[in-house]
Amino acid sequence: MLRTSTCLEFRTPIALSRLRRVINHRVIGVLILSMMLIHSGGLAWAQVESVERTFKGRTGQDIRVGVFASIRPDCKSGPLPTIRLSAPPAHGDVTVKQGKLRTTNLRQCLAAEVPAYIVNYKSKPGFSGSDVLTLEVINPNGKSQLQKITVTIEEGSSGEKI
Numbered sequence: 348m349l350r351t352s353t354c355l356e357f358r359t360p361i362a363l364s365r366l367r368r369v370i371n372h373r374v375i376g377v378l379i380l381s382m383m384l385i386h387s388g389g390l391a392w393a394q395v396e397s398v399e400r401t402f403k404g405r406t407g408q409d410i411r412v413g414v415f416a417s418i419r420p421d422c423k424s425g426p427l428p429t430i431r432l433s434a435p436p437a438h439g440d441v442t443v444k445q446g447k448l449r450t451t452n453l454r455q456c457l458a459a460e461v462p463a464y465i466v467n468y469k470s471k472p473g474f475s476g477s478d479v480l481t482l483e484v485i486n487p488n489g490k491s492q493l494q495k496i497t498v499t500i501e502e503g504s505s506g507e508k509i
Contacts, residue, residue, distance in 0.1 A: 397492070398492065402499070404499075404501070406500050409469050410468045411466070412468050412496050413482065414463050415428050415464045418450070422456035429484070430482060430485075432481075434480060436478040438470055438500075439469055441466060441480055443465070446462075447462060479496065482494045
């Protein structure tokens, strides 16, 4: 007889019957909990939405690919989201800076200034073509959004060629 654990060795049919009942109750409980989570949208993967965006720019220049802020209904700033670089670009760098977002006529807010995260992309010198990066933006309430960003870089220079 192969033994994997002493707790799996049962000498009486009553002990085996109790174990089956406990396992059945736990399996049924896990199934009910899973169904409730799926039905209510409580699983984390069910809350992730995905968007695709495109930008154009010149080689070696900063290209703003995102501005993230939170404005409450009372026109005051809310908590800033968490930003993660899920998939880095192959031919450039991504930087995040903290700044201010000034807005007018946004919903009931006629004028507001709130803190914001500004995300920039800068290609490597001499690169031209398309580059892709993915940002994960997580709001304070836990809702997550994946942003697949495609940046098309055209050759260009800051000065005149002679």
